Amino acid sequence: xxxxxxxxxxxxxxxxxxxxxxxxxxxxxxxxxxxxxxxxxxxxxxxxxxxxxxxxxxxxxxxxxxxxxxxxxxxxxxxxxxxxxxxxxxxxxxxxxxxxxxxxxxxxxxxxxxxxxxxxxxxxxxxxxxxxxxxxxxxxxxxxxxxxxxxxxxxxxxxxxxxxxxxxxxxxxxxxxxxxxxxxxxxxxxxxxxxxxxxxxxxxxxxxxxxxxxxxxxxxxxxxxxxxxxxxxxxxxxxxxxxxxxxxxxxxxxxxxxxxxxxxxxxxxxxxxxxxxxxxxxxxxxxxxxxxxxxxxxxxxxxxxxxxxxxxxxxxxxxxxxxxxxxxxxxxxxxxxxxxxxxxxxxxxxxxxx
Amino acid sequence: xxxxxxxxxxxxxxxxxxxxxxxxxxxxxxxxxxxxxxxxxxxxxxxxxxxxxxxxxxxxxxxxxxxxxxxxxxxxxxxxxxxxxxxxxxxxxxxxxxxxxxxxxxxxxxxxxxxxxxxxxxxxxxxxxxxxxxxxxxxxxxxxxxxxxxxxxxxxxxxxxxxxxxxxxxxxxxxxxxxxxxxxxxxxxxxxxxxxxxxxxxxxxxxxxxxxxxxxxxxxxxxxxxxxxxxxxxxxxxxxxxxxxxxxxxxxxxxxxxxxxxx
Numbered sequence: 001x002x003x004x005x006x007x008x009x010x011x012x013x014x015x016x017x018x019x020x021x022x023x024x025x026x027x028x029x030x031x032x033x034x035x036x037x038x039x040x041x042x043x044x045x046x047x048x049x050x051x052x053x054x055x056x057x058x059x060x061x062x063x064x065x066x067x068x069x070x071x072x073x074x075x076x077x078x079x080x081x082x083x084x085x086x087x088x089x090x091x092x093x094x095x096x097x098x099x100x101x102x103x104x105x106x107x108x109x110x111x112x113x114x115x116x117x118x119x120x121x122x123x124x125x126x127x128x129x130x131x132x133x134x135x136x137x138x139x140x141x142x143x144x145x146x147x148x149x150x151x152x153x154x155x156x157x158x159x160x161x162x163x164x165x166x167x168x169x170x171x172x173x174x175x176x177x178x179x180x181x182x183x184x185x186x187x188x189x190x191x192x193x194x195x196x197x198x199x200x201x202x203x204x205x206x207x208x209x210x211x212x213x214x215x216x217x218x219x220x221x222x223x224x225x226x227x228x229x230x231x232x233x234x235x236x237x238x239x240x241x242x243x244x245x246x247x248x249x250x251x252x253x254x255x256x257x258x259x260x261x262x263x264x265x266x267x268x269x270x271x272x273x274x275x276x277x278x279x280x281x282x283x284x285x286x287x288x289x290x291x292x293x294x295x296x297x298x299x300x301x302x303x304x305x306x307x308x309x310x311x312x313x314x315x316x317x318x319x320x321x322x323x324x325x326x327x328x329x330x331x332x333x334x335x336x337x338x339x340x341x342x343x344x345x346x347x348x349x350x351x352x353x354x
Numbered sequence: 355x356x357x358x359x360x361x362x363x364x365x366x367x368x369x370x371x372x373x374x375x376x377x378x379x380x381x382x383x384x385x386x387x388x389x390x391x392x393x394x395x396x397x398x399x400x401x402x403x404x405x406x407x408x409x410x411x412x413x414x415x416x417x418x419x420x421x422x423x424x425x426x427x428x429x430x431x432x433x434x435x436x437x438x439x440x441x442x443x444x445x446x447x448x449x450x451x452x453x454x455x456x457x458x459x460x461x462x463x464x465x466x467x468x469x470x471x472x473x474x475x476x477x478x479x480x481x482x483x484x485x486x487x488x489x490x491x492x493x494x495x496x497x498x499x500x501x502x503x504x505x506x507x508x509x510x511x512x513x514x515x516x517x518x519x520x521x522x523x524x525x526x527x528x529x530x531x532x533x534x535x536x537x538x539x540x541x542x543x544x545x546x547x548x549x550x551x552x553x554x555x556x557x558x559x560x561x562x563x564x565x566x567x568x569x570x571x572x573x574x575x576x577x578x579x580x581x582x583x584x585x586x587x588x589x590x591x592x593x594x595x596x597x598x599x600x601x602x603x604x605x606x607x608x609x610x611x612x613x614x615x616x617x
Binding site: 028029030031074114115117132154155157172179192193194196211212213235237250274277316 | 437471472473474475476477480489490492493495505
């Protein structure tokens with residue numbers, strides 16, 4: 001009888017492990033979010049259960065932040081505010097403010113009802129934190145709640161954008177919302193598909209955004225009306241990049257598009273070997289994208305592939321500029337960030353200190 | 355397991371679409387359909403378990419157990435011989451059980467995948483769905499009654515400082531009753547199968563309750579619906595036999611398993 005009881009306990013433990021392995025949360029549920037501050041020569045990397053400050057010129061670790069407890073995870077690119085705070089969006093329902101120089105915690109706002117998946121926005125000294133509980137939390141620079149009156153009908157996963165007076169919030173309920181500084185809706189527009197990437201504002205008052213309805217859209221920022229619609233082959237997960245009258249966007253079919261910003265017509269397309277989930281990075285005459293096949297692909301502004309480097313791991317999110325370097329976030333490997341030069345050669349790799 | 359999880363995910367999203375974007379109802383309907391499709395497998399397993407249980411109450415089995423209680427090797431040999439004579443295959447209930455576990459893991463994976471609460475999960479869902487209107491359906495509305503199906507379920511009441519895990523309690527109660535009605539009843543004090551079943555009937559509800567407490571509410575709804583189906587299936591399978599037994603008794607004949615206590 002005792003033997004059979006031991007057998008049952010072992011069986012139950014095995015079944016539990018099996019269930020966790022088959023459908024439970026993976027070790028990391030997203031990819032590294034990277035923010036660069038060239039003034040302090042630092043890249044801030046949010047990945048899984050840590051935030052790291054990494055020296056840009058050599059990849060050395062300056063500090064690491066990890067709050068107590070096991071529920072903390074973070075993936076959104078940290079937000080640097082004008083008053084010198086580093087905002088960290090936690091899966092533990094907490095928004096943290098750190099000192100960017102030391103990694104010491106300034107404050108923590110624990111009023112969110114679910115995960116913070118997208119990063120917070122700071123505009124005019126106010127903090128706007130989108131949460132998966134559908135709400136946008138408006139906070140003072142000290143982390144005090146000012147209001148949380150705005151609520152979408154589905155989660156908010158993307159960082160809001162602002163032109164200094166209006167806050168633009170992309171929601172998973174297919175809607176783009178324009179809010180005033182207190183969170184009241186000025187206008188809303190149904191874009192026909194889930195919005196994961198942030199809206200991008202041009203200087204001439206046009207909003208560019210990609211949707212899971214396989215479209216890149218140009219909208220009038222004053223009322224949200226469509227200026228043009230560009231159909232893509234796959235879901236557009238990341239934000240478009242806007243450079244010199246051209247829009248660059250990638251989709252989950254692995255295609256990079258260059259679109260005329262004024263007319264919404266295709267200038268060229270390049271097909272890569274895996275899903276593109278990030279925003280194309282434009283540095284000078286070159287466009288960089290990463291894909292799920294593990295490729296970093298460099299394309300000229302005319303649409304010719306310069307080089308492709310395979311990193312032997314699936315790559316998600318965006319390549320990030322750090323001076324003349326291109327930073328690539330890695331997943332499921334000890335190395336979290338690799339810095340490449342403009343020819344695709346590795347300059348340094350960041351492996352967190354023990 | 356992808357070969358099962360992907361079609362199950364599509365079926366789940368298809369049902370969700372048909373039911374007017376109600377994911378809670380979609381999980382319930384999907385679970386019932388999955389259990390109906392696998393009904394022959396689970397029915398066969400229940401029949402095999404019943405045969406094995408009846409063998410434990412067979413007079414010759416009791417005789418063998420008494421005679422060879424100090425010689426385990428001989429006891430096993432004689433038991434195997436008796437099973438052969440009675441036409442009972444000891445592995446007949448194992449294969450359906452393994453198939454059921456495989457299906458359970460695939461369904462669990464499909465429910466979890468469809469809820470897609472993180473970016474990697476949503477990417478995985480996007481790769482899995484082949485429905486033409488997937489872009490319009492995503493993200494799936496995870497609200498059902500008071501629950502967010504992607505989060506562990508708790509019912510918060512104004513006068514209580516904590517949330518009540520209603521689904522966890524329902525899953526534990528239904529697991530207990532399912533185990534109770536399905537546990538073999540035996541008059542044989544040496545029936546290890548019955549002893550093990552009684553012991554499992556205590557540990558299974560605890561395990562299922564633990565999973566329901568920690569996992570998303572969607573998975574807990576699957577557990578509860580599946581348990582209720584199992585209980586209903588037991589009573590449906592039992593009914594004709596009970597009628598037949600009544601007929602035999604009224605004809606002044608003793609049915610072979612008349613010494614079993616009613617459940």
